[in-house]
Every structure is written in structure tokens, then in C-alpha cells.
Amino acid sequence: MTPTTTGTFRVRSRRPDGTLRCVDLSDGEAVDVAPTEGLLPGYRFTADLAWEDGTARVVDVDVEDRTLFAYGEGVANLFEVALDTWEEARHEGLGVNARPTYDTGGDPNGAVYTFAEQAGERDVYAELRDGTAPLEPLLERFRDGEDGFDAPNEVFVLRPATHQFVLVALVAEKGGTYADTMRDTYGCPRPTED
Structure with missing residues (x-):
């Protein structure tokens, strides 16, 4: 059996x-x-x-x-809110920091998290990709929070080429402008879905 x-x-x-x-x-x-x-x-x-x-x-x-996850290593051209979130974390001595994102009209459209890389100790990017570090609590908070974004969403896990952090960007609208921009900017082609 x-x-x-x-x-x-x-x-x-x-x-x-x-x-x-x-x-x-x-x-x-x-x-x-x-x-x-x-x-x-x-x-x-x-x-x-x-x-x-x-x-x-x-x-x-x-x-x-049918939320989609995408991964990118050695990415460049990070957007301003990601860099600001990381700089705030460094200034405050935080290992993790988060901030909401907004579209050009000022409406919430996602959230970013920065996780400090821990050279020689942990590979945060690999742990997020391989499932040994949790992503589910971030998604639950994203969906249950003040803005209450409905599934499906898109999640991008990115390791910048020149900064010592891992970026997790949660995008509210699957297939929307923000998600498409992330895919185009960071070389994460959209998979074909049934």
C-alpha cells in the first residue's frame, strides 16, 4: 500500500x-x-x-x-520605497522592516518587506525560495490587515545586486500594472496559467 x-x-x-x-x-x-x-x-x-x-x-x-510567486537574484534599479524601507531598518538597527506601497493616485496597492542578509549565517533569499523561512504569515497579514487585499496576489522575492538585504514585495492585484512593472523591471516573466 x-x-x-x-x-x-x-x-x-x-x-x-x-x-x-x-x-x-x-x-x-x-x-x-x-x-x-x-x-x-x-x-x-x-x-x-x-x-x-x-x-x-x-x-x-x-x-x-492562484497567487503567483516570482524570484530574482542580482536585481538592480530598486524602487524608492524599497530603498527607503531598507535605510530605515539600517538606521533603527532592525533585521526586518515593512512599509505599504501606493499607486500614483495614492491608493494602497501592496507592501514591501526588507530582510537583512546575514552573511555567513543564513541565506535569507534561499530560505524564502526553498520554504524553510515562512512567507505565509506575510500573506495572511497582507490580506487580513487594514486594507484587506483579496487573493490572488503576486509576491516577488528579490536579492539586490548591490545591497545587503532581501526584498519581498506583495502586490495586491494579480496581473495589474504594478505586478507587470515588477515583472518587466526585474526579469520575472509571467508564467502561462491554465
């Missing part, structure tokens, strides 16, 4: 071989899943995972949230 686990998971990233790095949302544990049609980084889904030969395979999947 094949061992199975039922749960809710979020896809954090896709490995070069197509394997999906997912996080079990009940316990925060990362699990690698065989390539699965219709699942993209950022998607939250409920499914049975069946283990055969040590590899988890998705059975009976139900996608509940």
Missing part, C-alpha cells in the same frame, strides 16, 4: 528539474513534489500526496488560491 498524506500546501518554487518545493501549511514543513501539471509557484492547493519510491506525487488536487 502506498503511504499518503492529505493536506493543504503552497508551492514555493520550481527546481530546474521541474520538481515543486511545497510547504505543508499545517506544520510549515517543506516537501518536494514530482512535477505536476497546473501547479505554479505561489499556488495554494489541497491534495493527497502519495509517496512512491521516496517521491511525493499529487493526487486529487484542488487549487484554492
Whole structure:
């Protein structure tokens, strides 16, 4: 009999071989899943995972949230609010700092978080991409906060080329102008969705 686990998971990233790095949302544990049609980084889904030969395979999947995650290393041309958030963190001696973002009309359209890189200790960017550092609490706060942004959203995890921090930008409107600008500026092409 094949061992199975039922749960809710979020896809954090896709490995070069197509394997999906997912996080079990009940316990925060990362699990690698065989390539699965219709699942993209950022998607939250409920499914049975069946283990055969040590590899988890998705059975009976139900996608509940089509948020998209994108990653970029060595990025340049950071936007002003990201740099201001980082400078404030450095000035205050904070490891993490956050700030809302606004569109040109002054309406809230997202949030940015800066995480100080910890040279020689931790690779914050890799931990966020690989699911060993949590992103779910940021999404929950983003959706449950004062502005209460509805899913789906877009999330960008970026490592700047010349600054010692990792930027997480949460964008309220999936496929909107802000998300498109982020994708164009930081070389994060939009994946094809079903």
C-alpha cells in the first residue's frame, strides 16, 4: 500500500528539474513534489500526496488560491520605497522592516518587506525560495490587515545586486500594472496559467 498524506500546501518554487518545493501549511514543513501539471509557484492547493519510491506525487488536487510567486537574484534599479524601507531598518538597527506601497493616485496597492542578509549565517533569499523561512504569515497579514487585499496576489522575492538585504514585495492585484512593472523591471516573466 502506498503511504499518503492529505493536506493543504503552497508551492514555493520550481527546481530546474521541474520538481515543486511545497510547504505543508499545517506544520510549515517543506516537501518536494514530482512535477505536476497546473501547479505554479505561489499556488495554494489541497491534495493527497502519495509517496512512491521516496517521491511525493499529487493526487486529487484542488487549487484554492492562484497567487503567483516570482524570484530574482542580482536585481538592480530598486524602487524608492524599497530603498527607503531598507535605510530605515539600517538606521533603527532592525533585521526586518515593512512599509505599504501606493499607486500614483495614492491608493494602497501592496507592501514591501526588507530582510537583512546575514552573511555567513543564513541565506535569507534561499530560505524564502526553498520554504524553510515562512512567507505565509506575510500573506495572511497582507490580506487580513487594514486594507484587506483579496487573493490572488503576486509576491516577488528579490536579492539586490548591490545591497545587503532581501526584498519581498506583495502586490495586491494579480496581473495589474504594478505586478507587470515588477515583472518587466526585474526579469520575472509571467508564467502561462491554465
